[in-house]
Amino acid sequence: MAALEIAEPEKLDDAYTMLGTEEGSIRPMGGGTALMLMMKAQLFKPSKLVSLRKIEALTGFSLSVDASHIRIGAMTTFSELEQSPMIAQHLPVVTQTMKTLANVRVRNVATVGGNLAHGDPHLDLPPVWSALGASVRIVGVDGERVVPAEELFLGYYETVLAQGELIADISVPVRPGWRFFYAKVTTRAEHDWPALGLCVGVRAEGEVIADVSLVLSAAVDKPTRLKSAEAALRGVALSDAALAMAADAALAEVHIEGDGRGSAAYKQQLLRVHLGRAIKHVMQGSASA
Template sequence: MTPFELVEPASLGEAIALLDPEDAGVRPIAGGTALMLMMKAGVFRPTRLVSLRKLARLNARIAATSDGALTIGAMTPLALVERSPEVARIVPVIPRAMRRLSNIRVRNVATIGGNLAHGDPHMDLPPLLIALNAEVKVVGANGAQAAERMIAVEALFTGYFETVLAKNELIAELRIPPQGRSRAAYLKVTTGSAEDWPALGVAVALESEGSAVKSARVVVSAATEKATRLKGVERLLAGATVDEKMFARAGDAAAEEAECMTDVRGSAAYKRELTRVYVGRALRQALNSDGATR
C-alpha cells in the first residue's frame, strides 16, 4: 500500500469537513475490511482516510423501540448485530443470514454502515435489508450546516459499487421498521466452495392471510449489478394463493425480470436458472417459517 494521511476526527462535523466532495482520494474508513482490499489491490490509492472510529454519534449501539422497530448505529460491527438479542427477537432472519456472511474475523471488524456504503452487490445484508424495508439516516453538509436525510436501503444503490451517497456524506444509522406479521428468508447460493461469495442472493419478505399473499418484497443480489427489487414478481405475488404453482410462477417471473451478469461464478443464463429455482425456495422457506419475520 502507498502512503496516505489518516485523520481521526472526534466530531461528526469535523469528519464531514475533512471529507472532500470532489477528491476521490479522500474517503471515510470504518472497519476498513473492504477498503483495505481495494487499497492492497492498488485499485484505490487514498491521499487521506477519515476514520469514523472516534465518532460518538455513529456509535455501536442497537436499540429496539416499543413498536418493534430497530435502530443500529452505523459503526456497529456485524458480529454485534449477529449476537444481539434484540435483533434475534425482532428479525431472526438477520442472524441466520449472517452465519454464512464472509467469516468471523470480517464480521468482528466490518460495520453495518460500511457494509451498506460500500455498494458491493455480493454482500448478503443489503438484499435482506431491502426486503425488510429498512432505511438509513445519512448525514452530510448543507453549506456550513450539518444536514440529515433518510434514504431507503433500496434507493441507496445506483450500480456496481455505486451508491447515491455524496463523497462527504456518511451513514449514521440503520433503521429497520416494525415487521408486523411479515415473514422473511434469505438464501445465499454459492457455486464454488461453501464459503465463497454468493453467485446469487435471494431475500424475500411477505405477509400472508390465510392461504393468500397480502404483500411481498423480493430482492436478488450478487447475480445482478446491484441488489435489486423484483417488482414484477412482487405484483404477481400480491393477492396470489400460496401453493407450489405460485412458487413456480414467481420463479419464472423472477428469471425473466432479474438482469443477471456473467462472471467467474457462472454465466448469466445459469444464474437466471438459479434465480428461477431459488426465488421459489426462498418463498417456501419464508412461508414455512413460524411467526413474524422468521
C-alpha cells in the same frame, strides 16, 4: 510510493472538513475490510482515510428498539449484530444472514455503515435491509437526509452518497405478521461470496400470500426489488404454478449478469429454483422476522 495518512477525528464536523466535497482519494473508513481488499488489489489508492471509530456521534449508539422501529448505528459491527438477543428476537433474518457472512475476523470489525456504503452487489446484507423496508439516515455538512435502503444503490460500487456524506444509522420498521428468509446461494464454500442472493419476505394468511417482498442481489448490478414477481404472487394461494409464474416474471424483469461464480444462464436457473424454494420455506413458517 505515496504515504497514506489515517486521520481519527472525534467530531463529525472535523470529519466533514477532512473529507471535503470534491470526489477524490480521501475516504471515510468504518472497519476498513473492504477498503483494504481494494487497496491490496490496487483498485483504489487513497491519499487519506478518515477513520470514523472515534466519532462519538456515530459510535455512541449501537442498537435500539421501540414499538415501531429497530435502529442500528452505522458503526455497529457484524459481530454485535450476530450476537444481539434483540436482533435475534426482532430481526432473525439478520442473525441468520450473519452465520455465513465472511468469517469471524471480518465480522469483528466490518460495520453496518461501511457494508452499505461499499455498494458491492455481492454483499449479503443490502438485499436483506431492502426487503425489510429499512431506511438509511445520511449526514453531511449540509444537514441530514433519509433514503430507503433500496434507493441507496445506483450500480456496481455506486451509491447515492455524495463525497463527504456519511451513513449515520439504519432504521427497520417493525412489521407484525411478516416472515423473512435470506437465500445465500454459493458455488464453493457456504461462507463464500454468493453467486445469487435473494431475500424473501412474506405476510401469509393461511395458504395465501397476502403480501410479499423480494430483493435479488449478486446476479444483478445492485440489490433489485422483483416488482413483477411480487405482483404475480400478491393475494395468490401458494402453488407450484404460482411460483413458476413468479419466476417467469422475475426473469423477465431483470438483467442477470454472469461472473466468476456462475454464468448468466446458470444464475437464471438458480433464480428460478431458489425463488420457489425460499417462498415455500417462509410460507411453511420456518423463518421469521
